[in-house]
Amino acid sequence: MRNIAGILILILAVSCSPGKKRQDKTSDQSVADKQTTIVFDTDVYDFGTLKAGEMVVCTFTFTNTGTADYRIENIETECGCIEVQFPQEAVKPGQKGNVEVEFDSSGMVGREYKTIEIHGNSKELKHLAIFAQVENDLLKIKY
Structure with missing residues (x-):
């Protein structure tokens, strides 16, 4: 039973x-x-030649080309040398938004390539990249 x-x-x-x-x-x-599409004016920025320790800023501009509001949920960077500011409010269809990237070249030397991954409600994951040639008198690289 x-x-x-x-x-x-x-x-x-x-x-x-x-x-x-x-x-x-x-x-x-x-x-x-509720997913939408966004298009960045450019997704790569080259800071050129920097002295180690310089802090520089660039702005990536995007347009919401979809039909729903676009909201950035979070942004991932590959190191602590990058600080990112982005809109906390939703970007309406047809409007523009900015992602501001600050790069700190302290302790670096040579060609630096860093990526930024943007997580939001877009149909595709978005990636941005920055480059810099960092000169450092304290560190030397032999090729």
């Missing part, structure tokens, strides 16, 4: 799962409906 009751409870528990999965698909669909 206990075995039959255990089996019935197990069947009941398993049979309730599909409703939850359908609900998740619906919420995934609503997120997809």
Whole structure:
């Protein structure tokens, strides 16, 4: 008798799962409906030649070319030498927004290449890149 009751409870528990999965698909669909597209004027910036220790800033401008508001959720950088400022409010379709990047060249030498990954509700993940040739009198690289 206990075995039959255990089996019935197990069947009941398993049979309730599909409703939850359908609900998740619906919420995934609503997120997809709110995705938009953005286009950056340029996605690469070259600071040229810098002296080690210089802090420089560049601005990347983008346009929301989609039909939904664009919101940046977070931005990932590959090192602590980069600070990023971005709009906290949504950028409406047809409007422009800016991502300001500050690069600190302290302790660096040679050709530096850094990437910035932008996570938002755009259909594609966006990447930006900065370059600099850093001269450092304290560190020398032999080629």
